[in-house]
Amino acid sequence: MQLVIESDGKRELVETPELKAETSVQIDAFRKDLLVVKDASGEIYAIENYCPHAIQTLTDGEVFGSMIKCKKHGAVFSLVDGRCIGNERIGNLKKYSASVIDGTIIIRL
Numbered sequence: 001m002q003l004v005i006e007s008d009g010k011r012e013l014v015e016t017p018e019l020k021a022e023t024s025v026q027i028d029a030f031r032k033d034l035l036v037v038k039d040a041s042g043e044i045y046a047i048e049n050y051c052p053h054a055i056q057t058l059t060d061g062e063v064f065g066s067m068i069k070c071k072k073h074g075a076v077f078s079l080v081d082g083r084c085i086g087n088e089r090i091g092n093l094k095k096y097s098a099s100v101i102d103g104t105i106i107i108r109l
């Protein structure tokens with residue numbers, strides 16, 4: 001699977017294994033730790049790979065439906081809008097634009 005990450009008019013190409021539904025892949029681009037996630041319906045999301053509750057990546061978080069669950073304390077976030085579900089005191093996920101064009105995932109930082 002090919003990903004193109006764009007930032008300030010520059011591009012980085014990243015090759016990863018194909019994403020299955022309800023899985024994620026961690027990538028580094030433009031000095032950012034990113035998580036690319038495919039939800040149950042096949043929608044692609046790009047988020048900062050960081051749980052806003054505490055210092056923890058979401059790399060091994062459980063993806064279900066269109067949500068991701070942090071493995072450290074169980075906070076659940078919507079991949080659609082980044083909101084923490086059920087605990088407003090935990091901040092939101094930082095999301096980036098992600099689209100699929102001719103089979104290539106385009107992420108804009």
Ligand code: FES
Pocket residue numbers: 051052053054055056070071072073074075
């Ligand atoms: S670090 Fe993610 S829920 Fe606590």
